[in-house]
Amino acid sequence: xxxxxxxxxxxxxxxxxxxxxxxxxxxxxxxxxxxxxxxxxxxxxxxxxxxxxxxxxxxxxxxxxxxxxxxxxxxxxxxxxxxxxxxxxxxxxxxxxxxxxxxxxxxxxxxxxxxxxxxxxxxxxxxxxxxxxxxxxxxxxxxxxxxxxxxxxxxxxxxxxxxxxxxxxxx
Numbered sequence: 619x620x621x622x623x624x625x626x627x628x629x630x631x632x633x634x635x636x637x638x639x640x641x642x643x644x645x646x647x648x649x650x651x652x653x654x655x656x657x658x659x660x661x662x663x664x665x666x667x668x669x670x671x672x673x674x675x676x677x678x679x680x681x682x683x684x685x686x687x688x689x690x691x692x693x694x695x696x697x698x699x700x701x702x703x704x705x706x707x708x709x710x711x712x713x714x715x716x717x718x719x720x721x722x723x724x725x726x727x728x729x730x731x732x733x734x735x736x737x738x739x740x741x742x743x744x745x746x747x748x749x750x751x752x753x754x755x756x757x758x759x760x761x762x763x764x765x766x767x768x769x770x771x772x773x774x775x776x777x778x779x780x781x782x783x784x785x786x787x788x789x
Contacts, residue, residue, distance in 0.1 A: 626708040630747055635754040636705030637698075646700055649707035654679055656714035663722050666784055673782045681774040682706050686755075689766060693756045702755040709747055713740070745771060 628634040639645065657678040661671035686703050690696050720736045745767055752770075753763025 622708075623712065626712045629705055629709045629751075630713060630743075632746075632750045636701050636751045637754060639701055639704050639708070641700045642704070643700070646704045646707070649704050649711060650679060652711040653682070653707040653714070656711045656718070659718060660714055660721060661784075663718060663725055664784065665725065666782075670782050670784065674778050674784075677778050677781055678774070679707075681770075681777060682710075685770050685774060689752065689770065690755060693758075695756060698755045702751060705751050706748065709751070710744070713744060713747065716740070 625634060625638065629636065629638070654675050658671050658675035661674040662668070666674055682703055686706065687696070687699055690699050690702060717740045720733060720740065724733050724737060745764070748767035748771060749760060749763035751763075752758075752766045753760050756763070756766065758766075
């Protein structure tokens with residue numbers, strides 16, 4: 619298990635491409651479950667109630683699955699879906715675990731410059747990570763990967779907020 623976490627850590631640091639992970643249903647389900655739990659915890663920490671956190675985590679999972687399916691279908695590479703979503707789920711889950719203490723500190727009122735810079739850096743890291751996965755999955759350059767990742771992440775965020783808004787506008 620530690621070797622798997624290290625592999626996703628290397629993916630987050632862009633030392634590994636998403637195709638380094640096998641197209642395995644078992645690994646997909648494992649990473650999906652990890653991503654779901656981390657997303658659920660994240661939404662609880664930012665002030666969602668239990669039902670909202672559950673719904674927002676479900677929407678997060680659906681966004682990764684459907685968004686990647688659409689992106690890969692448009693690019694003519696639907697056979698890469700399983701490895702792409704496995705990489706996104708695993709990497710995003712690991713990144714989310716690292717982000718949870720920062721978000722928790724922010725939500726407890728520790729809104730100092732270090733917390734704000736940390737949140738910004740994690741957001742940039744998430745964008746670059748998604749770009750890395752999409753550029754490999756689509757066989758495009760990093761600029762195109764960044765554009766796809768930015769469009770995906772923004773639309774995902776807006777969709778969650780439209781379908782299940784958080785009280786008081788917390789993100």
